[in-house]
Amino acid sequence: MNRNRDYGRWIDRRPTGSFTARSLHMDWPLLLGLLVLSAVGLVILYSSGGQDMALIWRQCIRLGIAFGLMFLIAQIPPHHIERWAPWIFAAGILMLIGVLAIGTVGKGAQRWLDLGFFRFQPSEIMKLAVPMMIAWYLAENTLPPSRRAMLITALIIAVPVGLIVKQPDLGTSLLIAMSGIFALLLAGISGRLVGGLSLLAAAFAPLVWFFGMHGYQRQRVLTFLNPESDPLGAGYHIIQSKIAIGSGGLYGKGWLNGTQSQLEFLPERSTDFIFAVFAEEFGFFGILVLLAIYLYIIARGLYIAAQAQDTFTRLLAGSLTLTFFVYLVVNIGMVSGMLPVVGLPLPLVSYGGTSMVTLMAAFGMLMSIQTHRKLNTSG
Amino acid sequence: MYSRIAIKDQIREGQLFSSRAIIALIFIILTLLAIISRMVYLQILSHEHYTTLSQNNRVSIQPIAPTRGLILDRNGVVLAQNLPTYTLEIIAERVNNMDQTITELRQIVDISDDQIKRFHKQLKHKRRFQPVPLRVRLSEEEVARLAVNRHRFPGIEIAARLVRDYPQTSLAVHSVGYVSRINEKELGQIDPSNYAATSHIGKLGIEKAYEQQLHGRVGFQKVETNVLGRTLRVLERTPPIPGQDITLTLDAELQRTAKQALKGNTGAVVAIDPNNGEILVMASTGDYDPNLFVNGIDHQSYNKLRTSLAKPLFNRALQGQYPPGSTIKPFIGLAGLEDGTITTETSLFCRGWHTIKGDDHKYRDWKKRGHGHTDLKKSIVESCDVFYYDLAQTMGIDRIHDFLAPFGFGRKTGIDISGEANGILPSTKWKRRVRGKPWYLGETLIAGIGQGYTLTTPLQLAKATAVLANRGHSVQPHLLKRATRPDSAPLEYPIDHSTIINMIKEDNWDATIKAMEDVIYGRHGTARRLNHGQPYRIAGKTGTAQVFGIKQDEEYVEEDVGKHLRDHALFIAFAPVDKPLIAIAVIVENGGHGGSVAAPIAGAVIDQYLGGQP
Numbered sequence: 001m002n003r004n005r006d007y008g009r010w011i012d013r014r015p016t017g018s019f020t021a022r023s024l025h026m027d028w029p030l031l032l033g034l035l036v037l038s039a040v041g042l043v044i045l046y047s048s049g050g051q052d053m054a055l056i057w058r059q060c061i062r063l064g065i066a067f068g069l070m071f072l073i074a075q076i077p078p079h080h081i082e083r084w085a086p087w088i089f090a091a092g093i094l095m096l097i098g099v100l101a102i103g104t105v106g107k108g109a110q111r112w113l114d115l116g117f118f119r120f121q122p123s124e125i126m127k128l129a130v131p132m133m134i135a136w137y138l139a140e141n142t143l144p145p146s147r148r149a150m151l152i153t154a155l156i157i158a159v160p161v162g163l164i165v166k167q168p169d170l171g172t173s174l175l176i177a178m179s180g181i182f183a184l185l186l187a188g189i190s191g192r193l194v195g196g197l198s199l200l201a202a203a204f205a206p207l208v209w210f211f212g213m214h215g216y217q218r219q220r221v222l223t224f225l226n227p228e229s230d231p232l233g234a235g236y237h238i239i240q241s242k243i244a245i246g247s248g249g250l251y252g253k254g255w256l257n258g259t260q261s262q263l264e265f266l267p268e269r270s271t272d273f274i275f276a277v278f279a280e281e282f283g284f285f286g287i288l289v290l291l292a293i294y295l296y297i298i299a300r301g302l303y304i305a306a307q308a309q310d311t312f313t314r315l316l317a318g319s320l321t322l323t324f325f326v327y328l329v330v331n332i333g334m335v336s337g338m339l340p341v342v343g344l345p346l347p348l349v350s351y352g353g354t355s356m357v358t359l360m361a362a363f364g365m366l367m368s369i370q371t372h373r374k375l376n377t378s379g
Numbered sequence: 380m381y382s383r384i385a386i387k388d389q390i391r392e393g394q395l396f397s398s399r400a401i402i403a404l405i406f407i408i409l410t411l412l413a414i415i416s417r418m419v420y421l422q423i424l425s426h427e428h429y430t431t432l433s434q435n436n437r438v439s440i441q442p443i444a445p446t447r448g449l450i451l452d453r454n455g456v457v458l459a460q461n462l463p464t465y466t467l468e469i470i471a472e473r474v475n476n477m478d479q480t481i482t483e484l485r486q487i488v489d490i491s492d493d494q495i496k497r498f499h500k501q502l503k504h505k506r507r508f509q510p511v512p513l514r515v516r517l518s519e520e521e522v523a524r525l526a527v528n529r530h531r532f533p534g535i536e537i538a539a540r541l542v543r544d545y546p547q548t549s550l551a552v553h554s555v556g557y558v559s560r561i562n563e564k565e566l567g568q569i570d571p572s573n574y575a576a577t578s579h580i581g582k583l584g585i586e587k588a589y590e591q592q593l594h595g596r597v598g599f600q601k602v603e604t605n606v607l608g609r610t611l612r613v614l615e616r617t618p619p620i621p622g623q624d625i626t627l628t629l630d631a632e633l634q635r636t637a638k639q640a641l642k643g644n645t646g647a648v649v650a651i652d653p654n655n656g657e658i659l660v661m662a663s664t665g666d667y668d669p670n671l672f673v674n675g676i677d678h679q680s681y682n683k684l685r686t687s688l689a690k691p692l693f694n695r696a697l698q699g700q701y702p703p704g705s706t707i708k709p710f711i712g713l714a715g716l717e718d719g720t721i722t723t724e725t726s727l728f729c730r731g732w733h734t735i736k737g738d739d740h741k742y743r744d745w746k747k748r749g750h751g752h753t754d755l756k757k758s759i760v761e762s763c764d765v766f767y768y769d770l771a772q773t774m775g776i777d778r779i780h781d782f783l784a785p786f787g788f789g790r791k792t793g794i795d796i797s798g799e800a801n802g803i804l805p806s807t808k809w810k811r812r813v814r815g816k817p818w819y820l821g822e823t824l825i826a827g828i829g830q831g832y833t834l835t836t837p838l839q840l841a842k843a844t845a846v847l848a849n850r851g852h853s854v855q856p857h858l859l860k861r862a863t864r865p866d867s868a869p870l871e872y873p874i875d876h877s878t879i880i881n882m883i884k885e886d887n888w889d890a891t892i893k894a895m896e897d898v899i900y901g902r903h904g905t906a907r908r909l910n911h912g913q914p915y916r917i918a919g920k921t922g923t924a925q926v927f928g929i930k931q932d933e934e935y936v937e938e939d940v941g942k943h944l945r946d947h948a949l950f951i952a953f954a955p956v957d958k959p960l961i962a963i964a965v966i967v968e969n970g971g972h973g974g975s976v977a978a979p980i981a982g983a984v985i986d987q988y989l990g991g992q993p
Contacts, residue, residue: 186396249426259436260436260437263604295411306400314392322403338413338417
């Protein structure tokens with residue numbers, strides 16, 4: 001795996017001698033988008049959490065940590081990231097195996113690794129490690145990838161996804177698989193092949209249904225297809241969430257006035273279902289604004305990817321951005337009843353630290369890519 | 380070499396990547412458009428639908444029980460009220476260790492194992508934030524002890540709730556009745572929304588008859604609730620309309636006197652104000668405490684009441700049907716006068732028995748040797764049977780029936796509480812209809828002395844006496860005097876003063892009533908013991924009704940027959956004679972002679988009532 005390869009050299013892209021836009025290795029347009037989104041998140045969290053300032057402070061601390069991590073990662077030149085990619089990936093795989101072996105059982109699924117002083121989910125690391133590993137692997141090959149390269153890439157995706165499915169955490173494994181597939185797509189895999197693989201996946205779906213899924217996962221899919229079949233059980237979330245969104249209307253019920261959320265009809269309203277609170281209180285126009293903020297961040301991420309100077313950074317930036325997008329789509333899709341409930345937070349808005357830290361670490365890499373310039377060895 | 384290829388790759392791959400990135404952006408925008416169209420569907424097209432669902436979700440309507448009206452006697456003595464009782468309740472979600480809490484609470488107040496079992500049962504059906512009663516009817520002392528220790532028990536609450544209470548206990552239970560928990564059958568009959576917050580309903584007596592007035596109108600509050608049903612905010616409140624207070628015609632003190640006088644016997648006393656039909660006394664022996672029924676009587680106590688030989692649950696005044704015996708005589712005498720069969724001068728010789736031609740059956744007089752020459756007056760004063768055998772024989776049962784019917788015999792009086800018995804006023808038609816048999820002359824004879832088929836309730840007898848005292852003016856016996864209404868003048872019971880019996884000769888009333896006066900004031904009057912120099916005059920008639928048929932050649936010896944087969948003692952009376960204020964009927968089951976047993980009871984009631992009158 002570790003052949004002699006040139007990771008290149010990167011230098012600051014910031015203008016020398018002045019403290020300006022890039023002096024902190026920050027991509028200011030991206031930072032602006034993230035800050036606005038976080039602020040919107042805090043505003044809606046204040047409402048969904050029942051005006052609990054303590055909750056807001058805790059989220060602020062998490063945001064602080066996440067932005068701090070982003071800042072630190074932004075300082076790391078991309079070639080270091082590239083060099084570490086396989087090691088981080090290998091460590092992640094080991095930890096996933098560790099979770100399966102000794103992981104504490106939480107909510108019926110083994111996801112957490114308890115290291116004594118703190119607990120974390122190795123699957124979160126894989127959200128970054130898989131795109132990094134694929135970008136690392138594909139970067140040393142010529143693109144579009146050869147058949148062999150694709151097979152190895154598929155293996156890089158399949159091993160962690162398989163381990164996470166086993167935990168079982170359908171949402172995260174889906175997300176990681178998607179980010180890997182996006183990396184492949186961006187690397188230039190042929191459209192025909194994508195179509196073929198999709199068909200293959202569709203053919204395997206029944207097998208997954210019967211052999212690969214836990215009862216509660218099957219139930220989720222069934223409930224998604226017909227939430228009213230179980231209005232007080234599994235379908236309850238979706239029914240209440242749709243009521244919240246639908247009753248918001250064009251202009252919403254106003255901040256702090258969402259009855260579905262304020263009166264606690266909406267479950268998980270500060271975490272996975274916070275989008276429904278937003279939709280109820282700010283209405284359709286509010287959603288347009290929120291989606292615009294997301295689109296702005298995603299577009300900026302793709303712009304950074306397109307501007308990146310080598311294959312690794314391009315693929316990494318592109319697949320991380322697309323992972324962020326998948327987060328958004330899966331969350332809104334499940335809250336609005338378009339997708340089954342898989343338990344993914346609304347990126348950077350939902351209450352909770354784990355996914356936020358991961359996402360901000362990813363944005364840190366994007367900023368690093370944008371603010372470091374590769375020394376062109378060939379001149 | 381390596382780097383050269385790399386540069387070449389970089390350019391080509393860069394272009395490839397850029398085209399893929401643009402495809403990705405297009406894909407992203409299309410996906411966002413799909414999300415937006417989903418939002419259009421939910422928030423704009425289905426907005427109304429979801430708004431309705433959201434409204435239904437949060438606003439719930441809670442009923443507020445109205446306070447039940449009081450029941451008072453005619454002088455304002457409280458017969459039924461609502462007392463706050465204290466209940467120890469526990470809110471499960473605030474208790475850390477339920478078993479420990481209960482164990483410690485048991486050291487402070489008495490809690491039986493049954494109560495704990497019931498508590499745990501209820502706990503399962505309630506939300507965790509709803510209070511569940513652990514102990515009901517705490518004493519003042521227990522409340523105080525709990526209050527002192529309250530800080531030790533988070534999640535316990537002492538709730539005050541209004542519970543129906545009958546301070547006079549058994550005094551007027553047969554008239555006032557009681558409330559108890561609404562049962563399945565009643566649920567089907569009541570307006571469910573009006574009773575949404577009510578747990579108890581009138582089961583008997585006034586409580587049942589005037590349930591609608593006493594209950595009031597339920598109030599509502601619209602509250603915003605959360606998903607668990609916890610009330611967060613009251614949006615709107617319609618206060619309940621409290622039930623009307625009901626004043627009864629009963630006189631609690633007089634009722635107490637009647638009950639006291641009845642003590643040791645089984646029987647009933649009914650006293651009516653003849654001027655307006657107000658029932659002053661309606662006493663039936665058999666005491667039970669209506670408070671037992673309010674929160675559900677236990678099986679053991681109920682069975683004891685049900686199977687008791689004294690039949691305490693049986694309201695004799697309304698449901699008891701007794702042969703009127705000689706108390707019927709003034710009415711039949713009047714019938715004879717009105718009919719023209721006799722005059723006040725008509726006299727016959729009483730030998731102690733009467734026979735019908737062609738039949739050797741002897742219809743005996745209670746006085747073995749007979750009364751000798753007897754006219755109407757003497758027949759009433761000394762209660763001669765032979766005079767009435769003869770009169771009845773001459774008149775025939777149907778004419779007697781037609782005359783007695785307007786007095787209310789054999790028909791419900793229409794009193795405002797339910798459960799009244801019909802009584803029987805026999806006629807040939809009646810016998811053919813009910814018994815399917817022809818009428819025999821002998822039956823006419825014994826009907827003449829209030830025996831045989833004739834049956835009356837004490838209430839009917841009192842009513843008939845009141846009509847007699849009124850000289851034919853109608854009387855509608857009733858218990859309701861007035862009901863206070865929240866927004867208008869109190870509702871008074873309507874009084875009907877119409878004349879129901881028009882005598883051809885007004886003197887006939889005088890003759891009969893004069894004779895009844897002599898029952899008390901005459902030298903041979905059967906109730907002469909009542910004469911103790913009252914400032915007012917009483918008119919009455921004793922009666923002794925046979926329960927046990929004796930054979931022709933046998934003699935009735937009181938001591939020889941079992942207590943339950945002895946004659947019923949009856950007495951009817953009204954006073955003062957010139958301006959009647961009270962009409963009364965007394966029946967003492969198996970009491971023996973009307974004059975010695977029943978009359979003193981009536982006397983005690985009349986004396987107390989008129990003693991207080993100006």
